[in-house]
Amino acid sequence: MNDPRPIHPVVLCGGSGTRLWPVSRKTRPKPFLPLIGDTTLFEQAVGRVAGDARFGAPIVVAGAQHTDLIEAQIGPAREHRLIVEPMGRNTAPAIALAAALLPPDDIMLVCPSDHHIADEAEFRAAAVAAAALAQDNWMVSFGIAATHPETGYGYLHRGEELPGGFQIARFVEKPDLERAKAYLASGEYSWNGGIFAFRAGALLDELKAHRPEMAELVAKAVAEGSDDGSRFYPASEPFAAIDGDSIDYAVMENTGRAAMVPADMGWSDIGNWAALQDAMEQDADGNSVRGTADLVDCRNVMASSDGPRVSAVGLEDVCIVVSGDEVLVTTRDGAQIVGKLPGAVNQ
């Protein structure tokens, strides 16, 4: 038996992170910010599998407006391939572009670049398990170990056991709190974190079966695209014509071969400031600070500043964010609607 072929990380860079405004902005969105630690989420996504011979060089899929950020953050020495989308069409076309550029029997590991994963060794172990299932033509999702009854995520219901994983019996859209609590208590549900492994040819076959028009337009965009050696530019006209959709809707919920590998790896989608606070280091009072801050009589307060000192008194469950010419102060509950604030909308 030969060594398995390297797993190709496919790093998606579409997350806008408007709920992390004012730090996340159109010109420098969430993946390219050092939200946790000193490296950006994109750097973490690429670095998570770097230096491990089981993984190949990353394929990065991004919009033209972010190529400079990507080249700067990936480092000039690191081998990679960049697919430059002429416009965003959601995750299914982005993943299909990468699949079409790979040999059909190669395995792709789809990694969003707007998530944080604390335990990288566990991530790699799950990726290898997922790759093995993908080799057998399973469409494999990471089943993130649920830690609380989150109502903002999709859930995966485990079905029959597979080697290193499970079939997915059912996809559940964002549940209400009562159901989320029941899912958590049952132990049979995981979060759908948007991390996938596919055999490239199998993914394209499934897309052809369930979204034939999309598959055709992607194939055309690739056939008519151009390659300058390090960057691939899909043809704009067919790509623009795609009716965009997520990989979950286009493939995962339709295929008969949906599988999952369990992954308990300190995952967070850092979906808003409260989620970021949860992923940050906290002191004995539950407070978290980035930059300079004096917190007096405060509990569960997050302060993040790119310059000015933050002084806070008597607050509980509040996030304070200072970035450039914007100051945001929100309750943890209010963090959900930050993306709809005038400042975030009218950038």
Place this chain on the structure above:
Amino acid sequence: MNDPRPIHPVVLCGGSGTRLWPVSRKTRPKPFLPLIGDTTLFEQAVGRVAGDARFGAPIVVAGAQHTDLIEAQIGPAREHRLIVEPMGRNTAPAIALAAALLPPDDIMLVCPSDHHIADEAEFRAAAVAAAALAQDNWMVSFGIAATHPETGYGYLHRGEELPGGFQIARFVEKPDLERAKAYLASGEYSWNGGIFAFRAGALLDELKAHRPEMAELVAKAVAEGSDDGSRFYPASEPFAAIDGDSIDYAVMENTGRAAMVPADMGWSDIGNWAALQDAMEQDADGNSVRGTADLVDCRNVMASSDGPRVSAVGLEDVCIVVSGDEVLVTTRDGAQIVGKLPGAVNQ
């Protein structure tokens, strides 16, 4: 009977306003800031009696570090006299300096410059009533109409009636909440707002009687002082030797002739950010904004910014202040201790 002599406003500029940090700073303290409206509290203190023939040109008592601010804010055309204290020694010596420079039979109206008074006509009416009592050698305090059971102020208990006012039966230090409520309910108590009227000679006589050493050192500082035409500089050595004290402790609580005139004039000492919020215009949700702010799902929130936009979500009873390189977020209750924050202390 001759027309009464003009009343001399004596404007004291000692208020540091550390609880209004970070807007109020050592280099530009509270009196010299436009906290309410477009004019500064100092400008309001001077302007309150300007253009009214019953009042003379202001005498301003201030430290050397603030003379430039005063000259800039009083305007070059406005007649005034400036007494430059070599150092702060509390209100009794400051008032005595002004008294010593006036003819003994002239009336002085002592006005702090760190208060806001909404109803200026009512202020002037009370001042004229106070001046009439002062002419009869009463030591007259303004008795501010109490509007809530404030525990941070001193109270004046009304005694026997006088023409246009009352004797003061008793001075009460900051009461606890229960007593403050009882005072408010009784209708017999007013707040001591630090506004006074004295006949200059009578004030000096009382000081001699109750603080003979202070009176002697003030007399010496004046005798050995220098005058450059517009500014008077008390001699530094005797003034430095004064054991500083407030006019309340040094004179008002010791004299047998303490009186008060009632004054219901929209007074606020703007003692902290919550007090400023109360004095600002509020929208239907009780929110107040200075500068640019988007307040969503907020109640009783104050946002003040000298530049950056403030965006707030879901907050209640919180003050947000952005000033230069400092951002303050405090509950209304916490506003009391802002002066003790590291940023305020280590200026």
